Amino acid sequence: MSIPQDHVLTAATATEIHTQATDRPFPYFLAGLGAVTATTISFYTMFLHLKNYRRPDLQRLTIRILWMVPIYAIASFISLWSRGESDYIDTFRDMYEGFVIYSFFLLCINYLGGERALLAMLDERMRTHHLWPFNLCFAPMDMSDPDTFLFVRRGILQYVILKPFISLATMIFRLTGHYPEGYIGWDSSYLWLSLLYNVSVSWSLYCLVLFYVQCSKDLRPYRPMPKFICVKSIVFLTFYQGLGIAFLVWAGWIHDSEEYTVSRLAQLLQDCLVCLEMPFLAALHWYAFPWTDYNDERYITYFPSIISPSPGTRS
DSSP states (O other), X not given: OOOOGGGOOOHHHHHHHHHOOSSXXXXXXXXXXXXXXXXXXXXXXXXXXXXXXXXXXXXXXXXXXXXXXXXXXXXXXHHHHOHHHHHHHHHHHHHHHHHHHHHHHHHHHHHTTOHHHHHHHHTTSOOBOOOTTGGGTSOOBXXXXXXXXXXXXXXXXXXXXXXXXXXXXXXXXXXTTOOOTTOOSTTOHHHHHHHHHHHHHHHHHHHHHHHHHHHHHHHGGGOHHHHHHHHHHHHIIIIIHHHHHHHHHXXXXXXXXXXXXXXXXXXXXXXXXXHHHHHHHHHHHHHHSOGGGGOHHHHHXXXXXXXXXXXXXXX
């Protein structure tokens, strides 16, 4: 089966779309307003952290996570206006997604005093049962075992390593006109790269959930649930939302218009939705990652033993 020609975006088509800067059917003003609002909120949140920079080992990782909203908002808005630049910008944006997930994992470890303190704490815990249906196939895990902990860490890290290769492959296919956005077929590079991405990110998040389940009570003073939702929302906004748009393309509900191919139309819709959703995610970040988490009084109350960073902390 060959890819339908109406799903292939050629260089000539991209140039033509780029020159059509007026009378566009998408709410560009609202998307720009959303991107500016989200970036402003995120920068203000980062400014508060820098103004109250009391725990560099923790706030450094927090600021890395907070950068996610401005990067996604600005990259998605630029992608709305320029098809050529979007291929390169989206690649960098997608790479940062994996970096955020691993930074959150390191942040949780440092909350608990570093790897050595964490393993010593887990040594007194019961084994962690796998979630259904994996508990039917795998025995409970002893998270205090260094080999098991390394297995969980590698499960999270593999996505950070694999994501750049997926992003680069996507960029190459787009530039050569062989990446039909939203087209689902056995000969579609979009389908196979999406499947590879789904397996990798699902395994990474599953390992993160296993770690969270074992340490949720110890992380409770830092309200880990909204933080975990912030990180997990990256996957929803970038991948599963894109799959939903791909399904609409496959079902024929999104089709060619006078100005856009169906492939470009699917990408525009994805970028526009991301711009409109970023202000809500920025507000959630402001709530989930406040600078008050690193108030000295909180450490004296909950973790008096880690006022001074442990030698095992990572940055």
